[in-house]
Amino acid sequence: MIDRRRFLAYVPVLGAGAAAAPLAACSSGSTSDGVVSVYSWRQEDSAGYAELFDAFSEANDGIEAKFEPYNSTDYDQILQTAITSGEPLDVIQLRPYAAGRQLMDDGSLDVLTDLPGIENFDSTMLSAATGSDGEVYGVPLARNALITMCNQEVLDAQGIDRPTTWPEFLNACEALLGAGITPIAQSGKDAYILGILYHAIGGAALTDAFIEAALEGSADFTGEEFRASVQRVFDVVPYAPKDFVGMADDEARNMFAQGDAAFYINGDYRVEPLLDANPDLKLDYLPSLPDSGDEYRLVNALDGSYGVAAESPDLEDARKLLEHMATQEFGTAFANIFSRISAVEGVEPEDGLHRKLVEDIQGHGITTVLQEIGGGEPDVKAEFENALQGALTGQIDQEEIFTIVQEAYEAGLER
Incomplete structure (x- = not known):
């Protein structure tokens, strides 16, 4: 069986009702x-x-x-x-x-x-x-690495060490907020960006067993494990700009590039435009961090x-x-x-950051299930992203996310 845990396929899917002729x-x-x-x-x-x-x-x-x-x-x-x-x-x-x-x-x-x-x-x-x-x-x-990018200059100025666990990351955000600095430059205007946010920070909260169960058709998206991974999105809301769900990604990226925020969560394909905007940017990244210990994950996409x-x-x-x-x-x-x-295969990136990403993918890379089990009508990934956006804007209750995803998942199994 293909070991899909090493790779994530994440991009927006065909719009609802679009049937290819x-x-x-x-x-x-x-x-x-x-x-x-x-x-x-x-x-x-x-x-x-x-x-x-x-x-x-x-x-x-x-x-x-x-x-x-x-x-x-x-x-x-x-x-x-x-x-x-x-x-x-x-x-x-x-x-x-x-x-x-x-x-x-x-x-x-x-x-x-x-x-x-x-x-x-x-x-x-x-x-x-x-x-x-x-x-x-x-x-x-190409492979996309979904990561939390760090402005190391901002972190160094506040004496904040590179976080290695999820609690350390939240503590760093709290310290930045206390210093009057926006911790995370985050966009949410396009629902798929919220999907990237979820995968980049929530991947380490999912076990191999859950991922395998999801691919095999036996996962429970209303259970505690998936809930804990989604909760991470809500944990970072206080550290993002106010009303960030209405903010476009270009605006969030510019905030980060100009040093007005310490973190920016997206794909590594944003590295080049970030450095184009600020060639002096001291850039590093965080993978998806564990709750404790050192078993981090690097969520990556085709x-x-x-x-x-x-x-x-x-x-x-x-x-x-x-x-x-x-x-x-x-x-x-x-x-x-x-x-x-x-x-x-065999292509070695020229810059050090991407060489490090390739090493992390090889040693710590995982997939997300939402793309691989999606693509139908309703689409699990799209349903999740839209529900997440709805919960963040108060249009639905957070609890509804899990029911929506589970129903879309089960509908896919029946097809």
């Missing part, structure tokens, strides 16, 4: 324009992909790849509209696990199991890009994969692009340009 029916009759279009939800990566794709073009007889990114929260609907309107599509960034499997299972995507270079990804990465038929439909992109539309008018060139994206050459360039962790 087959691409084949939409793009029949289209002709090649000599340009491979690449749909993505990563607008902030445009400049980096321009550099990566220029290198690909130079090495592949001038094949042009065009990066077409959209806002992350709008991406699923935009992709659905493109599919149903018959717009010719080439390469599509896929959500991992069940969320992307809708396209994998309806014949919309080209099979990539035999793509040269697909062997450069381990089974845990490929499992997130595999259809119900066991075939691979996506080239994995940030999707890239698949090829089965009826792409540029199918051969699109497959060449994905073949290139499966190489160590591309993985290394990707890791260095974006300061991220490539999904290609």
